[in-house]
Amino acid sequence: MSLIFLVGFMGCGKTTMGRKLSAALGYAFVDLDHVFEDRVGTNIAEYFNIHGEEAFRKLESEILKTTDYPENAVISTGGGLPCFFDNMDWINAHGQSVYMKLTPKALASRLENAKTPRPVLQGKKGDELVAFIESKLAEREPFYSRASVIAESFADLTTDNLIHLLDIKQ
Numbered sequence: 001m002s003l004i005f006l007v008g009f010m011g012c013g014k015t016t017m018g019r020k021l022s023a024a025l026g027y028a029f030v031d032l033d034h035v036f037e038d039r040v041g042t043n044i045a046e047y048f049n050i051h052g053e054e055a056f057r058k059l060e061s062e063i064l065k066t067t068d069y070p071e072n073a074v075i076s077t078g079g080g081l082p083c084f085f086d087n088m089d090w091i092n093a094h095g096q097s098v099y100m101k102l103t104p105k106a107l108a109s110r111l112e113n114a115k116t117p118r119p120v121l122q123g124k125k126g127d128e129l130v131a132f133i134e135s136k137l138a139e140r141e142p143f144y145s146r147a148s149v150i151a152e153s154f155a156d157l158t159t160d161n162l163i164h165l166l167d168i169k170q
């Protein structure tokens with residue numbers, strides 16, 4: 001059994017890279033944000049509006065721990081998931097983890113162009129968005145940094161880089 005969890009701030013590319021890495025390894029792909037949306041039958045932004053962040057965090061944690069993962073899988077996590085409850089302990093007890101680390105400016109530019117709304121950002125743009133990311137990232141970094149592998153400021157992180165960092169023999 002091999003589970004690889006991708007963690008990091010919103011917009012660092014967990015979903016995008018999760019798809020590519022799972023294909024390169026021949027593993028299944030699981031995106032926990034998508035599992036959440038399938039479970040509740042609505043999108044995350046709408047769930048936040050109706051139930052609030054606290055309810056979201058509780059259910060997100062429950063879904064992390066109760067999902068029936070395929071034997072070999074790359075799992076993209078929600079951007080805030082590692083930073084609540086004992087989620088990061090659980091991740092590290094059940095597989096390898098990768099922190100995809102990007103600068104606040106790079107994150108902001110990806111998030112400004114992204115199609116999926118992130119409710120935590122509340123529509124912020126430009127300098128306000130960069131300042132928000134800097135402060136939120138400072139809170140979250142200690143959790144992300146507990147990942148077994150840190151992919152440091154790779155603007156052009158490839159699946160080969162990751163396979164090498166994870167020391168996966170193919």
Ligand SMILES: Nc1ncnc2c1ncn2[C@@H]1O[C@H](COP(=O)(O)OP(=O)(O)OP(=O)(O)O)[C@@H](O)[C@H]1O
Pocket residue numbers: 008009010011012013014015016017033076077078079080110111113114115118155156157
């Ligand atoms: N390597 C890359 N280079 C440039 N843009 C990228 C790269 N990877 C992802 N993106 C773009 O950045 C945006 C965010 O990517 P993605 O949705 O994969 O991030 P995420 O980490 O899954 O975010 P979230 O935590 O909100 O789910 C998307 O618009 C995606 O197309």
Ligand SMILES: O=C(O)C1=C[C@@H](O)[C@@H](O)[C@H](O)C1
Pocket residue numbers: 009010033044077078079080081117118119120
């Ligand atoms: O960083 C966050 O807090 C979030 C990131 C997304 O992946 C979603 O899980 C949700 O929008 C919250």
Ligand SMILES: [Mg+2]
Pocket residue numbers: 014015016031033076077078
């Ligand atoms: Mg994602």
